[in-house]
Amino acid sequence: MNRQNNKRKQLAGTVVVSMLVFCLLPATMLGQRQHRVAEVIDESSSLGSIIRMYDGTHYLVTGGSANSCFFLQGKTATVSGAQMTIQDCSFPLWVEEISVENVQINGEFKGWDDDVSYTLMDGRTVTQTNYSYCYSYAYSPSALLYSRGGATYLVVKGGCGNPMQVTVGGGSTSTYSQSNSRSYSSNVSSNSSLHIVNYSSITANVVYVVYNPYYRSWTSQGWYTVHAGASLTVDLGFAYTGKIYLYAESGAITWQGNPCFNMMVDGTDAFTYTHADTRHFNDFQDKRVCFQEFVFQNPVFTWTLTD
Numbered sequence: 001m002n003r004q005n006n007k008r009k010q011l012a013g014t015v016v017v018s019m020l021v022f023c024l025l026p027a028t029m030l031g032q033r034q035h036r037v038a039e040v041i042d043e044s045s046s047l048g049s050i051i052r053m054y055d056g057t058h059y060l061v062t063g064g065s066a067n068s069c070f071f072l073q074g075k076t077a078t079v080s081g082a083q084m085t086i087q088d089c090s091f092p093l094w095v096e097e098i099s100v101e102n103v104q105i106n107g108e109f110k111g112w113d114d115d116v117s118y119t120l121m122d123g124r125t126v127t128q129t130n131y132s133y134c135y136s137y138a139y140s141p142s143a144l145l146y147s148r149g150g151a152t153y154l155v156v157k158g159g160c161g162n163p164m165q166v167t168v169g170g171g172s173t174s175t176y177s178q179s180n181s182r183s184y185s186s187n188v189s190s191n192s193s194l195h196i197v198n199y200s201s202i203t204a205n206v207v208y209v210v211y212n213p214y215y216r217s218w219t220s221q222g223w224y225t226v227h228a229g230a231s232l233t234v235d236l237g238f239a240y241t242g243k244i245y246l247y248a249e250s251g252a253i254t255w256q257g258n259p260c261f262n263m264m265v266d267g268t269d270a271f272t273y274t275h276a277d278t279r280h281f282n283d284f285q286d287k288r289v290c291f292q293e294f295v296f297q298n299p300v301f302t303w304t305l306t307d
Contacts, residue, residue, distance in 0.1 A: 033079045036251070037072045037086065038205065039223070039268050041144065041157055048162040050144060050155055051084075051095070053077065054251060056203050056227050059084060060148070063094030073268050074251070101145040102225065103154075106237060111135040111160050121235035126154050126166040134160035139214065140237045142224065142270045157270025192240040195233045195302040198226040202250045204305050206232075209245035209263050209276050209291060213238060218245075220265050220276035226305070239299075245291035246303050255305055257292035265289055 035053035049061040051072075059079070075087040084093045104121045111134045117127040126145075136159050144155045145168070153163035198204050207222025226232045226248075245263060248255040264279040265271065267287040273279055279286075294301065 035077045035079070037075050037077050038225075039270075040072055041155055041270070048155075050098070050100070050163075051077070051093075052225070054203060056225065058098050058100045058144075058146075059095040060098045060146070061093050062096050064091055096148075098146045098148060102232070103143050103145055104235065105138075105141055105143060105156065106235070107140060109136070109138045109141050109156055109159060111137070112164055121237070123170065125169045127169070129165045129167055132162075132164065136160045138272055139212075140221075141272060142221075190239055192236045192238070192296065193233050193300045194236065194244070195231065195300050196224065196226050196305070197231045197302060198228055198305045200250075200305050200307045201228050202253065202307075203227045204248040204250050204255065206246065206248040206303075207265050207289070208234070208247075210236060210240055210296070211242055212274070215274040217275045218263070218277045220263050220273045221271070222265060223270060233300075240296055242296055244294050244296040244301060246294060247289050247291045248305055249289075254290075255292070256290040258290075259293075260290035261293050262288045263291050 035055060035057055038052045038054045041050040041052060051059045051061065053059075062082075072086060072089075075089075077084055077086045079095065079097075082094055082096065084095045086093070103124075105118050106121045107119070109118065112128055113133050114131050115128055117125050119125050120143075121140075136156075138156070138159065141159060142157045143159070144157070146153055146155075146163075151165050152168055154166045155163045194208055196204075196206055204226050205223040206226060207220055207224070209218055209220045211217070212219035224232055224234055245257075245261050246255075247257070247263075247265075263276040264273055264281075264286055265276070265288075266273070266285050268285045294303070
């Protein structure tokens with residue numbers, strides 16, 4: 001009898017220890033992945049929002065609502081299968097990991113209507129394939145292209161809600177066209193470019209300020225994600241010489257100026273801010289950051305980030 005009791009105690013102890021070990025295992029060993037949220041793109045929509053992580057991973061929200069929680073930037077997100085739970089959020093999200101291409105529209109973005117076409121900075125055109133109307137204005141906004149289920153979608157940062165299904169075509173000249181509106185055309189090759197090279201060991205999010213001749217003001221624009229060991233070229237949309245101000249961050253790590261030139265940026269979302277040097281706070285996400293000053297003289301200005 002005593003031997004049987006001892007065996008039962010040993011078995012019970014083994015089960016308890018096994019449960020403790022299971023609970024203490026890292027998330028990655030339990031088939032989970034953990035990230036830190038960098039931004040939610042088009043969080044105004046319930047479905048179709050894209051969550052970008054600081055490590056460069058992107059997730060498409062297919063169920064639940066990314067706008068059910070506030071201030072997601074910097075919070076921990078745990079992904080298990082197709083379900084994502086985010087720190088301090090009561091409801092999980094259903095997500096799908098996607099591969100995205102960072103692109104930029106050349107010139108004015110005025111939303112969607114019927115068969116609207118825009119040209120990207122690299123000369124390709126994107127054309128709306130199904131009818132959906134929404135108006136939103138931005139000049140040369142950043143955007144994401146991704147494919148899913150045999151279709152291609154464009155998400156304009158700070159644009160119109162859900163992703164728009166598009167077709168992508170080639171081209172060598174930047175042309176913007178929309179029904180009942182003027183056309184805008186420019187030769188991409190004559191534009192100045194900012195080339196960002198990231199030699200650091202972490203992904204950096206970059207914003208720049210130049211004097212924009214269309215807005216006639218110092219204009220800040222971002223965020224541009226440059227992964228560790230990678231580079232990115234941003235077409236300014238016009239020929240430029242003069243001062244350029246640059247700032248980058250990755251969580252609590254920053255590449256900033258000394259002396260400091262304070263300008264306004266959106267702390268979370270993609271943005272284009274005119275009068276960045278004198279702009280007042282208009283949104284809880286707005287913040288002033290400390291830019292470095294450089295002189296832009298050649299057609300291409302290169303900024304190198306290091307640890």
